Amino acid sequence: MDNFFTVQPTHPEEPFLLAADIDGTLLGDEPGETMLKTFVKKHASAFRLAYVTGRYRFSVLQLVEAGRLPRPDYICSDVGTELFDLHDPQNNLGQKFWSQVAPEWNLEAIYLRGEGEGVWRQDFGESQPPFQAGFFWNGNPETLEAFFARLGKDDSYHIYPSYGEFIDVLPAPLGKGNVVRFLQKELGVTESRVIVAGDSGNDRQMFETGFKGIIPVNALEELKEVASQPWHYHSPLPAARGVFDGLRHFGLIDGFHGD
Ligand SMILES: [Mg+2]
Structure with missing residues (x-):
């Protein structure tokens, strides 16, 4: 890992946007986690960092406070249905993002229609996100098919099964891919950066945006099989090391050798 300290952004004067999932993507490989913290400390001005995660905001902030993850610029929590700008206590960006949801969005109605054989609602208690209907699922393709049938054709939301265990239903304008697209436009970052x-699987929407994408070697088949465009890079390295390898592949950093 000695060579890591030679890692440099190739164009520090033009910040890129790294929008990354947390579990299994930035966390899960210790050398990679150390690299990430060091890189952010040394080169924070050369890029914008957004965590795009299924976790809720406070759970992300706990990881940051505990020193496990560096402090990001943005937290896109609850599967990209929430956006928090850590530089703005008013969170104007987040307000603007949520304002895209149609007034007809009805969480309870989705829970009522969604429950059925092999699919039951997740109890978030008081931390129920306003724009994410979360279900547990028994992993059976037939129960998923029946779930889709119960919800019916409706353009106002998207359905994302993941890990063979969860199903998320989100308002169509939100989600992991849409929040990255929103940030790109609001921040004025060139698409290629x-x-x-x-x-x-819950990262899928990010890989349907047309943005360059990195898939670490430990990724699940459910994502690997949809992330198959020429602009998707499948790294032979795990988690955060895979992400650095991808940044090297796309020419955003140099000096990284992966070990
Ligand atoms: Mg993950």
Whole structure:
């Protein structure tokens, strides 16, 4: 890992946007986690960092406070249905993002229609996100098919199964891919300088945006099989090392050798 300290952004004067999932993508490989912290400390001005995760905001902030993850610029939590700008206590960007949801969005109605054989609602208690209907699923393709049938054709939301265990229903304008697209436009980052990274089915929307994408070697098949465009890079390295390898592949950093 000695060579890591030679890692440099290739164009520090033109910041890129790294929008990355947390679990299995930035966390899960210790050398990679150390690299990430060091890189952010040394080169924070050369890029914008957004965590795009299924976790809720406070759980992300706990990881940051505990020193496990560097402090990002943005937290896109609850599967990209929430956006927090850590530089703005008013969170104007987040307000603007949520304002895209149609007034007809009805969480309870989705929970009522969604429950059925092999699919039951996740109890978030008081931390129920306003724009994410979360279900547990028994992993059976037939129960998923029946779930899709119960919800019916409706353009106002998207359905994302993941890990063979979860199903998320999100308002159509939100989600992991849409929040990255929103950030790219709001921040005025050139499309070619946006990189997404993820490891499971709930990252899928990020890989449907057309942005360059990084898939670490530990990613699940459910994502690997949809992330198959020429602008998707499948790294032979795990988690955060895979992400650095991808940044090297796309020419955003140099001096990285992966060990
Ligand atoms: Mg993940």
